[in-house]
Amino acid sequence: MRLSFRLLGIGFVLFGLGATPAIGASGPDHPEVPPYPGAKMDHYDFKEYEEFQLILSKPYLRGSEYVADKLMPLEGAVTYIHYNRPESASALQIFRNYQSALRRSGFTELFTCERPCTESNLGDFQKLMKARDLYLNYSRDNQYLAAQRGNTYVSMWVNDGGIWQFVVEKGQLDDGRIAVSGNSPIAKSLSENGKVDLYGFQFDTGKATLTAASAATLKELGKVLQDNPTLKLDIIGHTDDVGGADANQQLSEARASAVAMALATQQGIDMGRLNASGRGMTQPVAPNTTDAGRAKNRRVEIVARSATAASPGGTTTASAPRATPAARQTQQQAPAQGNSQEASKGITINDAVNAIDAAAKLKGLFGL
Secondary structure, three states: OOOHHHHHHHHHHHHHOOOOOOOOOOOOOOOOOOOOOOEEEEOOOOEEEEEEEEEEEEEEOOOHHHHHHHEEEEEEEEHHHHHHHEOOOHHHHHHHHHHHHHHHOOOOOOOOOOOOOOOOOOHHHHHHHHOOOOOOOOOOOOOEEEEEOOOOOEEEEEEEEEEEEEEEEEEEOOOOOOOOOOOOOHHHHHHHHHHEOOOOEEOOOOOOEOHHHHHHHHHHHHHHHOOOOEEEEEEEOOOOOOOOHHHHHHHHHHHHHHHHHHHHHHHHOHHEEEEEEEEEOOOOOOOOOOOHHHHHHOOEEEEEOEEEEEEOOOOEEEEOOOOOOHHHHHHHHHHHHHHHHHOOOOOOOOHHHHOOOOHHHHHHHHHO
């Protein structure tokens, strides 16, 4: 009984220090940058390949947008994590601990902006960092650092709202993962760009029924799918800004669904290969101030999700997705099949010893 209570205590210690990845709805902690003890993950995003921009000088307002005189564009695997800070820890305390922890683990600081680095909401720097639509917030006690170790880069804000962490693992794009065969304009665009905007799908104003003028585009897209039997598509409807946002959202979804249904019923495509959705008026590609601009925004976007390429031997091979940091960690920790019975017995004394060692290392990393 005494051992059971001891092991339970170890579990609480490890959870508080983040020794095990917080896998679930939030996502895993990044293995290169451990969480601050007691910090709770609130937002998570991972992209196998994306762009990001390190801020390497103090940002300032130019006109209506924030800029910085020194920036470092990066591309590679991008992990974004937002942690809520423990109430008992100040933003300064957390920031200083991260500075120390990163130095001890071999990172070199590229730029540091002490508090108050800025008094603006972090959301104002979203475009500057190329942070897409990721959640950034709060302005009190803003502190920022950028650091590098090899091909791993860290961009971190700490403020009253918590820890805003970006980890970029710089790498080359695997641009051969989608292989689409065919000589039609749609096939070539999907092969080269992974997507294509189609204007050949015609609808009456405010309606989601395909007109007869859509037949040629429907046939061409159907032929691409028939020639590439493993290809799956996202079919995304877009509208102009005429009418309300809710109505346009519903219309874009209905039009995308109409295209998917026509591919299934008229071209014999399995609906399981088609994912229809709508973006309404939220993603224009031209200003909605002219008829020409509005016409350009009324489109159906086709995005290739997966395909296989024929190998020299005549068989088909699929390009394997890059393993995420969490997947790699899981693979390393997974027990061999022959030890499945042993793994099912629960925590052993050796597990307890290893857990104590892991907790001690994390406490030492943060100087606690």
